Amino acid sequence: MIKGATAFIVLAGAAFFMGDYHNDVYRKLLLWITLALGYNFLFGICGQVAFSHFAFYGIGAYSIVIFLFQLHLPFPLAVLCGIALCVLFALAVAIPSTRLEGFYLALATLALGQLFIVVLNEGGAVTGGTGGIANYRLPEIFGLRLRGAWYTGVIALLVVATYAVLVRLDRSWFGRACRAVRDNPEAAAAMGVNVARTKVIAFTLTSALAGVAGMVYAFVDNTVNPPIFGIDNAFLLLFMVIVGGAGRHAGAVIGATLLFLLPFWLSPLVGHHQALVFGVLVVLAILLQPAGLVGLYDRLVKR
Amino acid sequence: MKLVAMLAAALLASAAQAQDTIRIGVITDRVGVSKPYAEPATEGIVFGANELNKKGGVLGRRIELLIEDDQSKPDVSAALARKLIDQGAVFILSVSLSPATQQQQTVTMEAKTPQMTPMNSADYLTTQLDNPYFWQTGPLGSVQIATLLAHAKTRNLKRVALITDNSELGQAIAKAFRAGLEKSGIQIVDDEVVANGSTTATPQMQKIRGANPEALFVAGVVTATNVLIFKSYRELGLKFPIHASYNLSVPIYMTAAKGLVDGITFVDAYDPDKPEVKAFEAAYRKETGREPANLHGYGYDGIMLVAAAIKSAGSADKEKIRAAMQSISYSGVMGAKGMKYAFPAGKRAGFDPNGMVVRVYEGDRQGRVVYVGQK
């Protein structure tokens, strides 16, 4: 509890010492870390290769904007409806998917992610079509106007809370069940674990968390549009977790930080070719250290 | 005390540096989907800045371009806008994707920094947000269709078909085309979309054929997809005239679509006979050894407009620049002969509605101008 509070204070406090630009990058970094933590639980700990995480991020973001500014729901209700929507979609995807193994699940969720973009583009007035929705601001919550560095504090809270929830889950019987299902579903079933139910709960929970992150994102730039939620980002999320070290929370944090900031560092160095360098680095990371950077760290420490 | 001295020294140093150059930010796309447009536009900006600096810069100070790559990712774009503002840019030129430009606006509006896109043509950029610091001098979709229609009016069209691609800009231009056609009382008998990455456009063209239109308006902006449309058109032996968006003005069609574009009319902002254009092409050729295209002209005009606004403002103060740009009247490379960029009555789209021309492909070459403006 104390560790959590300290982490929150440090993360949120840092926002006040940064200029606008760094604040912006920092905020987005924290959001990516949140997503990576959730994805790590789904992929690293539960063994489900899914490309739908970003679609849920998008569902969360769009839904809060639509509920607040088109349906004019009061803020708390809008948030609840948004979460409910994510949970419903997640269940709709997860329940039939329990029959799919490994990469077939990945393909189905990839198709889902793409369908989401098609729906956004064709959504006309509801989703703002291809241009998306802009021209809104975060309403006052309990009389507070959260702007700038204060909003970064909200995101810091999100990261810390997500981390706390996931670590708690990981250490519980549920986490053990997930790992058992990941490593050997038949053995897990033999031990009395309800494999299908575990998978569905894991998928629904992490997707709902992604949706909540999406709701927070909607007010970072005060714009939502289809290119933000495209499938390229779904691949990037996977790379982040792999490079950092799948299955380890620290891995998700390290991987997200490194891969998010890398283009910013590479761009001045190699100009056009930063995407190429990026791809090469990912391949090298997988080749040389499949356990990710966290695995590398472990190896060095054990020496 | 030492700390204060250090801070003072740092402030003086940055102030001194600020005296030397005027920083102009450019957000472009070097690796993503906008690259075919953004790259030449950026080259035009760089060429323009060099030209200005050779003549002594603006207000006696050198222009320093800060170029950032947003990879066509709107949220990266917004972060980069903040970075440029933090680095002291007094103006930001946006030549990447339209949603990226849009997302940058939320930043420039808040930071009260002038921003302009000399290229994006989506109409919503000046309507979705009320940002007095943003201008758009690219040829709006609505201007494109109005110009095309003015030319086509002689044909007395009553029933036409519309086709586009599923890219963000393609949809935006199609929306503008639809509005323009409906306003003119012309019926759209069929409205099709070809997905980027398709292997054929024949099913859509068959539907269009079935609806028997008098002409086809092509609002798409992805060259490969438009080529598919033209191929199906030829394959099915269709004969009705094609009127296309400004995407057809991109020179690659002359090599990528050989034998397919003869007779297609398209709207362009480039009149090769204009004296400014000839001068621009000659200067560009001399400096870089390469041929410029109309896309370079957009970027060139962009930086020149900024320079003109700063000169008129007499200082690098953002508010003064804003006022100067809003009241500017400038004649550039792009646009029909005699066209001026202007933002009358608080409008922020500055491309003269009568400034586009309609050209026609003659064989494989971009041919003559057949119509000017909207009258």
Add this chain to the structure above:
Amino acid sequence: MQDFFELAVGAAASGCVYGLIGLAYLLVLRPTGIINFAVGEWAMLGAFGGFVLLTKYDWPYALGVALALAFMFLVGWATERVVVRPLAEKGAPLLAPILALLGMVVVYRESISAIFPPDPMPVPYALGMGRLELGPVGGTYQSFFTIGVTLVVFVATWLFFERTVAGKAFEAVALHRRAAALMGINLSRVMALSFGAGAVVAGLGGLLVAPNTSAHYLMGVPLAIQGFTALVIGGVGRVAGPLLGGLLLALAEQLTVRYAPIPSGYAQGMPLVLLMVFLLLRPTGLLRARS
């Protein structure tokens, strides 16, 4: 109805291209279990090979294609040696090479993007731009050429797997690696060959589709998805699977756009829905493997 016949040949040609990509997946998947998403980028490389040799340097068609495909074989072989072999030797889980190949998608695409301008590049037709009418159906020379070449490739592949000793070796590896190794079959050679062959087939697909769609650096991912959908629909058990799947996919795609009473913007979701339906209801595809 006339429209249907008109579509038929073109759709069949598109389906053949999807089938080739699907086959490229299959050639790698069977002996190694690896799903290689980079096949779309391999198709792109083939298309650019065609641009360089046939358009830029104006070589005769057959010669240019042969050289481009030889180059593709090297690319496939090199990919296996550099990216996949080290992981296999380390005993990494199956997911590792799949992810490494995903990384290669970025590498291939960005390499092309760095070398060539971003505009679409023209690739010439095999037999020129003419049309051939056979009764009610008609199509372009390119469509017929594509169908013909694809049939040849599939028949050759089938013959290889069913009738040659080497082909049976592939099957053996596919069925049981350890047993195959014990029987003296050189596993690494099989893997290298399967990657090389996959790259050739994918590159050929790119060369056949590029005269219509042009060669450009973003063409890989859509093809990869279409090819995988073809494989899922048709089934991985039989060589004919991807071809059947590809034909069905192309027909479904184009007939939906042409005849379905929904706006064409939504029609592009059709292949995605089809993929999801098959994955959920019949992941083994339409054609059952022979046991």
